[in-house]
Amino acid sequence: xxxxxxxxxxxxxxxxxxxxxxxxxxxxxxxxxxxxxxxxxxxxxxxxxxxxxxxxxxxxxxxxxxxxxxxxxxxxxxxxxxxxxxxxxxxxxxxxxxxxxxxxxxxxxxxxxxxxxxxxxxxxxxxxxxxxxxxxxxxxxxxxxxxxxxxxxxxxxxxxxxxxxxxxxxxxxxxxxxxxxxxxxxxxxxxxxxxxxxxxxxxxxxxxxxxxxxxxxxxxxxxxxxxxxxxxxx
Numbered sequence: 001x002x003x004x005x006x007x008x009x010x011x012x013x014x015x016x017x018x019x020x021x022x023x024x025x026x027x028x029x030x031x032x033x034x035x036x037x038x039x040x041x042x043x044x045x046x047x048x049x050x051x052x053x054x055x056x057x058x059x060x061x062x063x064x065x066x067x068x069x070x071x072x073x074x075x076x077x078x079x080x081x082x083x084x085x086x087x088x089x090x091x092x093x094x095x096x097x098x099x100x101x102x103x104x105x106x107x108x109x110x111x112x113x114x115x116x117x118x119x120x121x122x123x124x125x126x127x128x129x130x131x132x133x134x135x136x137x138x139x140x141x142x143x144x145x146x147x148x149x150x151x152x153x154x155x156x157x158x159x160x161x162x163x164x165x166x167x168x169x170x171x172x173x174x175x176x177x178x179x180x181x182x183x184x185x186x187x188x189x190x191x192x193x194x195x196x197x198x199x200x201x202x203x204x205x206x207x208x209x210x211x212x213x214x215x216x217x218x219x220x221x222x223x224x225x226x227x228x229x230x231x232x233x234x
Contacts, residue, residue, distance in 0.1 A: 001088040002034045002106075003079055004044045005159075007072075008052050008094035012189050016097040018055060019194060021201045023143065026188065027056065029067055029099040034092070036103040036210050039110035044086050046079065048072035076156040081145040083140055090114070091143050093136040093159060098189040099197060102213045106135045109175050113137040118171040120163045125174030132186030133213060136160055142170060185230050192230040199226060209211070 005088055006017045013019075017027045019104050027045065035043045044066040047056040053069070060067035067087060070078030081092060092110060094101060105123060115120040122136040123129050138160070146162045147154075155162045188194055203219050204211040220226055 002040045002092040032102045088231045100186045107137040121173045125176040127182040128177040128180045130184035130186040196229045
């Protein structure tokens with residue numbers, strides 16, 4: 001299963017997950033890209049039980065997208081409870097601020113998890129992919145273990161730090177790209193990010209709605225000034 005965590009209450013860009021890119025909400029783009037991976041059988045949006053997140057549930061139900069609601073701050077518990085309702089051997093974690101996520105990258109992370117029979121795999125252990133293409137995969141047993149053991153609020157809010165901060169406790173693998181493009185910023189946190197992503201979508205979406213990272217890199221190389229839009233952000 002792929003679990004996409006989403007919320008309306010971003011302090012930097014409120015409501016960003018339902019902002020429109022080519023007339024389609026950001027969240028729908030993330031769902032479509034995740035679901036395009038052959039490694040994913042079921043995609044579920046995980047949001048909180050807060051009233052302000054009602055629009056996320058409403059949208060998902062209107063589009064027949066599976067949705068689960070749980071704790072706002074204990075996101076680890078939200079994941080664990082969702083895994084009980086939607087059981088599977090593997091859990092893939094994606095956040096809804098990644099509308100440029102590449103299905104091929106997601107597939108490579110899941111496949112390495114299975115090939116190496118490890119507890120956790122991601123493409124952020126040593127970052128070579130741009131921020132915004134982040135994928136984590138872990139076994140359901142690992143999820144249950146950290147749910148039982150993790151006590152610090154930071155770890156429970158961010159779901160997986162307990163895993164990669166305990167490399168002696170868990171078997172961990174990382175997926176790396178052949179070229180380090182970690183300096184690029186393709187995530188959606190600020191209005192500047194949205195401006196860049198919107199331009200990328202307008203340039204590429206019409207030819208192929210599931211355009212991948214190579215098309216994005218080529219587009220940015222052809223339009224080098226675009227990265228100045230959000231290049232100053234941390």
